[in-house]
Amino acid sequence: MSVYEKMRQALITGKYKPGDRLTEEALTEEFQVSRTPIRSALKQLEFDGLITPLRRGYVARSFSRKDIRQIYDVRSLLEGYAASLSAIHRTDEDLDNMYAANAAFYSTITEQEDNKIEHIQAILQKNHQFHQAVIRASQDPHTEDLIRKVVVLPLVFHSFFWFQQRELEQSFHLHEVIIAAIKDQDSARARSAMHEHIYQGRDRVLEQLEREKG
Amino acid sequence: MSVYEKMRQALITGKYKPGDRLTEEALTEEFQVSRTPIRSALKQLEFDGLITPLRRGYVARSFSRKDIRQIYDVRSLLEGYAASLSAIHRTDEDLDNMYAANAAFYSTITEQEDNKIEHIQAILQKNHQFHQAVIRASQDPHTEDLIRKVVVLPLVFHSFFWFQQRELEQSFHLHEVIIAAIKDQDSARARSAMHEHIYQGRDRVLEQLEREKG
DNA sequence: AAACGCTTTATTGTATACAAAATAATCACT
DNA sequence: AGTGATTATTTTGTATACAATAAAGCGTTT
Numbered sequence A, B: 001m002s003v004y005e006k007m008r009q010a011l012i013t014g015k016y017k018p019g020d021r022l023t024e025e026a027l028t029e030e031f032q033v034s035r036t037p038i039r040s041a042l043k044q045l046e047f048d049g050l051i052t053p054l055r056r057g058y059v060a061r062s063f064s065r066k067d068i069r070q071i072y073d074v075r076s077l078l079e080g081y082a083a084s085l086s087a088i089h090r091t092d093e094d095l096d097n098m099y100a101a102n103a104a105f106y107s108t109i110t111e112q113e114d115n116k117i118e119h120i121q122a123i124l125q126k127n128h129q130f131h132q133a134v135i136r137a138s139q140d141p142h143t144e145d146l147i148r149k150v151v152v153l154p155l156v157f158h159s160f161f162w163f164q165q166r167e168l169e170q171s172f173h174l175h176e177v178i179i180a181a182i183k184d185q186d187s188a189r190a191r192s193a194m195h196e197h198i199y200q201g202r203d204r205v206l207e208q209l210e211r212e213k214g
Numbered sequence C: 001a002a003a004c005g006c007t008t009t010a011t012t013g014t015a016t017a018c019a020a021a022a023t024a025a026t027c028a029c030t
Numbered sequence D: 001a002g003t004g005a006t007t008a009t010t011t012t013g014t015a016t017a018c019a020a021t022a023a024a025g026c027g028t029t030t
Helices: A003-013 A024-031 A035-048 A065-089 A092-109 A117-137 A141-148 A165-183 A187-213 B003-012 B024-031 B035-048 B065-089 B092-109 B117-137 B141-150 B165-183 B187-213
Strands: A051-053 A058-060 B051-053 B058-060
Touching (some): A003 A024, A003 A035, A035 A051, A065 A117, A065 A141, A065 A165, A065 B141, A092 A117, A117 A141, A117 A165, A141 B065, A141 B141, B003 B024, B003 B035, B035 B051, B035 B058, B065 B117, B065 B141, B065 B165, B065 B187, B117 B141, B117 B165, B165 B187
Antiparallel strands (some): A051 A058
């Protein structure tokens, strides 16, 4: 695992908390490499939007409620668009991938592992793989690239929320709707279902935030 | 001007042509700095999508017709979305900026400078400033950031085309429509006018490409 | 005691040497 | 002469020393 991947993981899992200062020197200590690869990793993380550049160095980025809302909204726009393209371009192989990814998602969410952190990670990963399968089928690498930039929100913001069984099953169901629309080459429906799916995720996150802060 | 900006300029203006190999050593010669800032600039240009990473080093990126089409399409989506947000959030100051930017655009296109390269650059710059004014008014830094990634197409692809007076005036007119819709807080109209405007740009580029290649 | 300027320290920017790895070139062998 | 393995060369990855600059600390002045 590269330094970049390790730091990314640390930011996403919350090991570095928003506002934490990240100095090159300290990171060389932590990862036992020189400043050169650290600098490279920091630059990439800046691009990902996970850290904020200061006049001197970086801090782990903090996300306001407004940030989260805006990020989810534009993500919904882009993934909806990708889904509509997929409905046009999908091959049989693409459909197989989506079915397989959603089946894997289902078996993970029905595992009933008492919300252990590994279980949550597994669910998030399977969910991600489903979305990737849809995005890939769009055959549009540029859109794919933009979406990647917009799904990097730290785990804190989408982990401990929607892990009510009912909501997981709702996600599974919407995945099915999305696949069906793409199969039927109904691009308007694919787009709208994807929009809806992501907005539901957004709302859960925002509700949870409301509960925490207020 | 930083090394990054110089290299970016060189790529956009076509000094480095698609497929040209970019080695760190050669660039240290050219810019008379060490490899460290060169590496930093290359990484940034990779994020911008202006260069393609190889197993060893980079090449100046080449854009296929398909690439151009897909990039313009998703740009239209994003800028249309930004325009619709602007219609909701715009302040009087935002409107002033848009009017001013479009007025500057108009006086530049009516200068009749016989399509000198500086004139073309000036037109592109004024056009860019208008778009920035609209995007800014959206108050959505994340969308703004995504759009930046998608307007970096080298100059070659959008310079010598739409410099027919008639088409420039068409652009000016659509700018006016966009501003009016934003002023009226008619977000659907703002979005659709912006879509249309960018698609027109896309089509001119694609037509020109058709003419060139055969 | 607050504010200003100076000195010190911390931290990044740059250059460069060396290690590792990929590509190119060479030579031996068939 | 063509092919494959081996060596040489090019090129990037990494470490580190030094320079430049920003931030912090400190004392002096008002």
